[in-house]
Amino acid sequence: MHRGKGMKFVGDSRIKANHRMPNVPKDYSEYPGKTEAFWPNFLLKEWMVGAVFLIAYLILTVAHPSPLEGPADPTRAYIPLPDWYFLFLYQLLKYTYASGPYNVIGTVIIPGLAFGALLLMPFLDKSPERRPSKRPLPTAFMLLTLAAMFYLTWEAVANHDWEAQKVMGAIEQEVKVTIDESLPGYKIWTGETSDAAQSCIGCHAADLKGGPAAPKLLGNTLTADEVEDIIHNGRGKMPPGVFKGTDEEAKQIAEFVASLKEDK
CATH class of the missing domain: 1.20.5 (Single alpha-helices involved in coiled-coils or other helix-helix interfaces)
Structure with a gap:
């Protein structure tokens, strides 16, 4: 007798089974395309x-391969970045209504809504369809989320170096200074005629944009006498006696630094 639908079988524990059912998947022919x-x-x-x-x-x-960062440079700012999978949240916190007084929106409300919607999706979308084209709303929301994450991640990486330079004042869009390369102090500063300015470059940087321990010299408002006095006697974090050149070289550098006024 062949097995068929509607037939029931009764087993008896006292009778040892002589055969095992083959391990084959169930017949899903009654549900074409459904499962x-x-x-x-x-x-x-x-x-x-x-x-x-x-x-x-x-x-x-x-x-x-994963790129290595450049060598340590004390004259440049270093802004640490979170792991790549958090970069979109890192970028989100830079916008006006997700940072500062609205910080709770960027750190709690927006991520909470996103993850809450993801958790509730099985209850909100009960469609039996599996094709994305048959589920327009969930598909649209998912594509929008992926596009937003991709854009924010890209912006975080693309603007990182620029922001680090901006923190150190390396990018000065508002201050324009014309450097007079004919001054003797400029030639001393560049090392063309003397190495006396090496002690100055160590803190103020060769491009005159300063560093962690010294202010930028571009756009300063000091006179030549004030600069020369600072060179000899120090000021703030700069101790006296740092400059190792002659008095004449100090005077020439002071005149050069004093000439670095903002263009009108």
Whole structure:
């Protein structure tokens, strides 16, 4: 007798089974396009997709190794970055209504709404359809989220170096200074005629834009006598006796620094 639908079987524990049922997936022919066997159909698809992404990631790692940052430079600011998967939140906190007095919006409300919507998605979207084209709203929200994350991450990386330079005053868009390269002090500063300015460059930087221990010299409002007095007697964090050149060289450098006024 063949097994069929509607037939029931009664087992007896006193009778030892002589055969085992073959390990075959259930018959899903009654539900065409609605579901499929987990093993091997669904699981095999998952493994194939995972293998493609893994191989692509390994190729990317070999072809484009992680870049090392430049050597330590005390004259430049260093702004630490969070891990790459948090960069979009890091960039979000730079905008007006997500930082400062509105910090709670960028740190709690917006991420809370995003993750809350993700957790509630199984309850909000109960459609049996699996194709993205048949589920326009969830698909649109997911694409919008991915686009926002990609854009914010890109902005965080692209603007990082510029922001670090801005913190140190290396980018001065508002201050324009014309440097008179004919002055003897300029030639001393560049090392063309003397090495006397090496002690100055160590703190104020060769480009005159300053550093952690010294202010920028571009756009200063000091007179030549005031600069010469600072060179000999010091001021603030600058102690006296740092300059190792002659008095004449100090005078020439003072005249050069005093000439670095903002253009009118």
